[in-house]
Amino acid sequence: MRTPIIAGNWKMFKTMAEARAFAQEAKAGNHTSGVQKVICAPFTALAALKEELAGTDIAIGAQNMHFEEQGAYTGEISASMLKEIGVEYVVLGHSERRQYFNETDETVNKKVVAALAAGLVPIVCVGESLEQREAGETADVVRTQTEGAFAGVNAAQVADTVIAYEPIWAIGTGKSSTAEDANETIAIIRSVIGERFGQATAEKVRIQYGGSVKPENIASYMAQPDIDGALVGGASLVADSYLQLVAGATSR
Numbered sequence: 497m498r499t500p501i502i503a504g505n506w507k508m509f510k511t512m513a514e515a516r517a518f519a520q521e522a523k524a525g526n527h528t529s530g531v532q533k534v535i536c537a538p539f540t541a542l543a544a545l546k547e548e549l550a551g552t553d554i555a556i557g558a559q560n561m562h563f564e565e566q567g568a569y570t571g572e573i574s575a576s577m578l579k580e581i582g583v584e585y586v587v588l589g590h591s592e593r594r595q596y597f598n599e600t601d602e603t604v605n606k607k608v609v610a611a612l613a614a615g616l617v618p619i620v621c622v623g624e625s626l627e628q629r630e631a632g633e634t635a636d637v638v639r640t641q642t643e644g645a646f647a648g649v650n651a652a653q654v655a656d657t658v659i660a661y662e663p664i665w666a667i668g669t670g671k672s673s674t675a676e677d678a679n680e681t682i683a684i685i686r687s688v689i690g691e692r693f694g695q696a697t698a699e700k701v702r703i704q705y706g707g708s709v710k711p712e713n714i715a716s717y718m719a720q721p722d723i724d725g726a727l728v729g730g731a732s733l734v735a736d737s738y739l740q741l742v743a744g745a746t747s748r
């Protein structure tokens with residue numbers, strides 16, 4: 497039985513002060529157990545968020561990192577810098593990073609390897625564009641991205657990672673995938689993991705859906721057998737909404 501995981505991806509939203517205010521509200525209303533809770537905040541808000549959430553079961557995550565341990569990489573952040581703050585998760589290969597910041601399957605793979613070596617849990621994002629979906633390429637796209645991300649990683653490590661299936665056409669558009677369609681693609685991703693890393697690993701790895709998830713539709717996703725939670729943008733920015741998503745994930 498896989499523990500559901502609800503991760504908020506704040507993207508480029510919230511100052512330190514706003515992150516603190518969110519944390520105080522979230523702390524006060526945090527009464528759901530049996531769901532793993534993560535907030536992936538901008539780098540600048542992570543330390544403040546960690547401080548406010550100390551003693552709670554809400555973990556913090558980053559939204560990117562560099563694959564080298566240190567070096568002359570102006571503007572970049574390493575895994576050990578994140579670990580020092582108390583970061584436990586890191587979103588890697590989000591479609592916005594692939595689209596706007598030249599992230600490739602190869603750099604995602606290097607980052608996955610580095611994150612695991614540092615003891616961070618990667619949340620690896622995969623998903624097809626609208627054109628790819630319409631061309632019937634969804635299965636091929638998620639296969640290539642999944643195999644690419646985990647190249648050279650061992651089965652035990654893969655089992656402890658999180659994958660987020662986010663169809664690009666559903667991100668921030670209000671056009672969510674149907675729960676059945678999302679489950680079908682997530683089952684494909686799980687079978688790719690099974691082929692590469694064995695059935696036990698495929699059964700253990702958590703695969704989230706992401707793309708216009710809201711408190712009103714979370715239960716429909718959680719009712720699907722292969723969907724283990726959600727990676728949520730917009731609806732994770734308000735504490736009450738985030739907590740409703742967490743509560744909705746217990747319907748599993």
Ligand SMILES: O=C(CO)COP(=O)(O)O
Pocket residue numbers: 505590662666667668669670706707708709727728729730731
């Ligand atoms: O990209 C997403 C999460 O990483 C999804 O964003 P929305 O929930 O705002 O559609």
